[in-house]
Amino acid sequence: MPPVTAGVKARSRRGGGRPTIADVASKAGVGAITVSRALREPERVSPRLRRQIMAVVDELGYVPDRNARALASARADVIGVLVPSLTNNVFADVVRGIYEGLDQNHLQVQIGNTHYSQEAEEELLQTFLSQRPSALIVSGIDQSPAATALLERADCPVVQIMETGPDPVDMMIGFSHYEGGRAATRHLIEAGYRRVAFIGARMDPRSERRLAGYRAAMEEAGLFDERLVTTTVRPSSVTTGSELFREALAKAPALDAAFCNNDDMALGALFECHRQGRAVPSEIGIAGFNDLEMMQIAYPSLTSLRTYRYEMGRRAIAMALEAIAGRRPAEPVVDLGFELIVRESTRR
Amino acid sequence: MPPVTAGVKARSRRGGGRPTIADVASKAGVGAITVSRALREPERVSPRLRRQIMAVVDELGYVPDRNARALASARADVIGVLVPSLTNNVFADVVRGIYEGLDQNHLQVQIGNTHYSQEAEEELLQTFLSQRPSALIVSGIDQSPAATALLERADCPVVQIMETGPDPVDMMIGFSHYEGGRAATRHLIEAGYRRVAFIGARMDPRSERRLAGYRAAMEEAGLFDERLVTTTVRPSSVTTGSELFREALAKAPALDAAFCNNDDMALGALFECHRQGRAVPSEIGIAGFNDLEMMQIAYPSLTSLRTYRYEMGRRAIAMALEAIAGRRPAEPVVDLGFELIVRESTRR
DNA sequence: TTGTACGCGTTATCAA
C-alpha cells in the first residue's frame, strides 16, 4: 500500500502536508537517501541527479524537517550559549561575535540567560542538553560542581568564554580579569593619582577578580586602604555609577581617582563629577573597564581597558566549529589579553 | 528479542546510552505512553502511577529528548524571535522582556538577527519554520512580500512587535513612531526652540516614520526647513551622534535644538556641545528617543521619549502563549503608546 | 555512486 501517490500528497499526514523527502525522492525518481545526500553533501551525488533533485526541491518548496533530522542523527543543529545577562553591552558584543562567526553555517544559536545564578545555569544546561546540541558555550569558569559534571558528560564540544583559568572543561577563551584590574590601577598610580578608589556594582566573580587586581596594584604601591573600596550587589548602570561614586566620596572625601568596574559605572562617575563641579582629570581621574564605544567620545574622553569581546565570540564559535568537525583546535585555551586605552580622563 | 534488559541499558544505542522513555516505562512497570502523560499532563494519570513513574524518572535521571518530542508532535518547543540588531539597547530590552515573560515555561527562545535586511529576514524565517516553532515574533511591519507570505502560511501564532500599523499578519504590539516623533518635536517647539534639527542614523523604517512625525510637527508650526534634517545610513552610536551633530551645525549654524533619532545619538550630541562649549539647554536643546537609563543621570539630564520595550517583550510573549494555548487574545493588536519625559536638556 | 532496511524516542490515535 503506497503511502504516497506520486505528486499528490496524502493530506491525512499528521505533519500538516508539508512535502517530505519522500515526496521529493519519488518525484525525482531517486531514493530518499540520495535526496538527503544531495542536500547535505552535494559532492557525493552525481551532477545529473543533483540538478534533477534540486529542481524538484525548488518546485515543491521542500525544506528539510530539522526535528526529524535531529532525531535521526542524534544531534540538533543548535549551539547553546549561556550568558549571565542580555542587557549588559559586554555580552551583547560577545553574542554578536558568535552570530557573525556562524555566518552561513546551518547552525542555529540558542541563548540562555542565567541571570548570574548558578542554579539557573544548571537548569538551562539540562534543558539545552536535552536537545543534544552540537556545541555549548558557557560564560565564565565558576560553574557549580553539578553544572561542571553536566558539561563534562555532555557529548559535545564545550567552550568557556569571558575569562581564562585553570582546568578548562574542554576549550576556553578569554582573558585575565585580575591582570586587567591590576593594569588599570597601575596606570592610575603611574599617572600620579594616590587615593585611587575602586567602584564596583554587581560583583560577579569576574568583578571580584578585577577588584583583587586593583588591590594587588594598590598594595604593591603601598597605597591600599579599605575605605577606598565601594561595591554593591546592585546591577551596574550609569545611575549606579553616579550613586556609588557619591558613596565613595562620602567614605573617602580625599579620593583623587576612581577605577570603575565597567564603563557604565565610569560614565556615571563622570556625570557626577560634572554635577559636583569636580574637574576631570585634574581633580579626579576616572578609568573604566571594557572600552565601550562611548568612552572615546565622552567629554572628557574616558580611559578604559579594552577587551576583545566581539573577537571572543567569533573565536569561540570558530573553536566550536573546529571541534564539531572533529578537529581539535591547535590551542584549546586562548588568552585574548587586553589593552589599556589612555584618554583624557586620566591625563593630568 | 528484548531490546532492553530491565535496568541494564543496551549500550549499543546510538544516542549514547541516555535513558529513554521505554527504560522508565519498563522499570516502572507501565506503558511508555503513560510515562509520557505523567510528565506532560500529570492530572491525567492516577496518583499512584504518577508517583511510581516520577521515582523512576529521578532514579534514572531521565530527561525527555526534545528532538523526538518535536518530531512526534510536529511542534518544537521553540519560539523564534527575529530582531534587526542585537547590540542596540532597544532590542536588548525587548529580548529581556521576552525571556522573562517566558519564565518557567518549557519553551526555548531562538533569536535571529536580520541586520535590518529583508533578505536575511526571509532566510531566517525559512530556517525557523523548518523547525515548526511554537510561535514566531518578528520586528516591525515592513516584511517583504515573500516573508509576509511565509508568515501567513506558518501554522503557528505570529506576533509583530516594535510598532503598530494596519494589516497585522496575526497579532501585533508596539506604538506609533510617527506620533512619537511628532510629540517630541512639538515639545521642543513649545519649549521655545525654533530651528529644531533632526539628527538620525541608520534610517530604518521606524526612524523614517519618526522623521515623518518630526516633519509634520515642524510644518504645522511653519518651521520646517530641509537644511535642518541630517541623516546617515551608518549605524547609530554615541560617536555618530557627535559627528552628525557637527554636520548639522555646518549645514544650519543657527540651529537651536536637536531631536535625535535615539538616545545614543542624543548623548553624542550632548558631548559635542560640551566639547564646543555650547550650553545645554540655553543655547541648544536636546531630545532623544527611547529613554534609556542613562538619560536621567546625564549632565544635564536629557529629555527623551520613553518607550515600553521590556513591557513589549513581555506582552508579546504573553500573547503568543495565549495563542499557543488555543485562546485568542482579547486584543490582538496593542498600542503601548509612549511618554515624553522632559528633563533639563530642554528646559530653558 | 546509489539504494534498502531499519532505528531514532516520542506522541497521536484508537481501543480496552
Place this chain on the structure above:
DNA sequence: TTGATAACGCGTACAA
C-alpha cells in the same frame, strides 16, 4: 485511566 500500534521524517549502516 491505561495501553498497543503506528506514525513522525530523516540519517546510519551496510550492501550493491
